[in-house]
Amino acid sequence: MNGFLVVLRKELLEGTREWRALATTLLVAPLLGPFLFVGITAFTMHQAIDDVAAAIEIPAIGAGRAPNLVAHLRQSLIDVDAEAFADQGDHTARHEALREAVRRGEVEVGIVVAEDFAEALAAGQAARVWVVADSSSNRARPEANRVRGALGSWSAVMGGIRLQLRGIHPTVGAPLAVLRDDVSTPSRRAYLLLGIVGYFVLFAVLIGGSQIAVDITAGERERGSLEPLLAMPIMRETLVLAKVLATLVVMTASLAITVTSFAVAVQFLPLGELGMTANFGVVVAVQMFLLVFPFATLAAALMVAAASLTRSFREAQTYTSIAMIAPTLPVVFAALRPLQDSVPLMLVPALSQHLLLSDVLRAEALDPLHIVTSVASTAAVAAVLVWLTVRRFRSEKLIL
């Protein structure tokens, strides 16, 4: 058996002997991560779906002055509590009590009908209604928007009636008809939620192999098993390649688990109810695996390179945590400022995989040139990292 296989087999054997550590790295992030993500997303989605459908009740001060408006709100499943803060005294005091309750977060949203509401309405003027809400509260915002929407539509209907009473066609008052023409596809809409999948997959690959990379380089050095190994008749490049490949095997397993786990977990998202379709079946999972695999080679080379610069586990863990975050930084920038696929961007490893994954998830066609560029640049960076590690292994500094 040649030296390469001997070292590879031994590193993997030893890696599986550390089964607790291996199980932690392979099961926690890659397997449970996607389910955690889906669980949280599904929870918020269900909430959004429920929020739209559910009836709510809001305090409404002076609601007795606007029975017509209250009836309209009720049709929009917004019930009003006309008696709220009745014990606070006059109208102004009740308004103030409502504001205080909203400020304290006891009430999400409430309305106040002006004292001159009926008179203003009868006189054909603008009748005033306050929507009391805290715009800094995430919880209150959807409810406040719902109330404003309902009030706005009542206002539009009343405006139309006023114009008609004066013999004017309602469209005169609405010179612009703003229509909705949504060109998005269900898959593209779903991507708004699934955009993080690409980032997560890249991260899972990096995390998956960091443990073994440290073990077989800095760990071997710290334990004192490296020096006798270097006196074995095996070329340093063979040694490095076997160690990188051992890391790659674990990273590939991590990648496969993550993608599979996502493909299964996403089926539990109630995307259909929001007019979305996840483009995430078996074919997409395989495509994702193949597109990210070149990144795994780079990640393996990077982890081994980073870990072999160090003398101890502790030092190596610092280096590898930097190596874990650094490659994903371009992806974070891309998330802040959406980028269009282009050949120059495909030259950036991690970013190119992220963009290609996005295309796959949005069910868009992949440009073969982009794929080739991504694979070639990623492989080139991986080769440079392997070369640097070989140099490091040839250097005496490794054992001094």
Next chain:
Amino acid sequence: MIEVTGLSKRFGDVQAIEGVSFVAPKGRITCLLGPNGAGKSTTLRILATVLQADQGEVQIDGVDARKEPLEARRRIGVLPHGSSVYGNMTARENIAYYAALQGLTGAAAEARIDRVIGELYLEQIADRRARGFSQGQHIRVSLARCMVHDPSILILDEPTNGLDVLTTRALRHVILERRDAGCCVLFSSHVMQEVAALCDQIVIISGGHVAVTGTAHDIRIATGKDDLEDAFLAAVELEDSD
């Protein structure tokens, strides 16, 4: 046989060894004796091809260690100072790994592995994970794995450090047996009794130079001291006063 000629090595500002020359013939036990920091480990690491000398030449059974390191490594078995085995693997697996790295396969490998396990009295612990081994058990496994390919040269850096009496005895036994089998054994130590009991030839290193070479008897005569310890101190002082 090991032939060392004019070996020099510098680490930054420190001249670790300078002009070290000696011959360790086959069928003899040669000991590098010297105080801590004298350059023993540096010399042995260069012989083991894990360090490169700045100057000088090392011939391992006629093979130039610098030009053909892989060839040289097939001929030597190395036990570096403070080295350890893989804790997650059994003693047998540790030995088998080195056998495979030395190119041994199949039945021949199995036979050699069984043989060194026997030679180092490892039968009882052969299939146990090395994690819980004592210092002595560690050294025995380390020694077994560096001998598994039946090298003609053994290079052992302070092998008896921290060993109990029984393990030291076992080690001595193996070293003598190897010598009688025609091996060239080179080891370093700073323990005088051990050197006196084992060595056919002593190379005293001090301050990176070879101070004296010869048998224990030669050295006593050269330094004019009857006791080897006194002779050693005299040799070291002689060197330092240069």
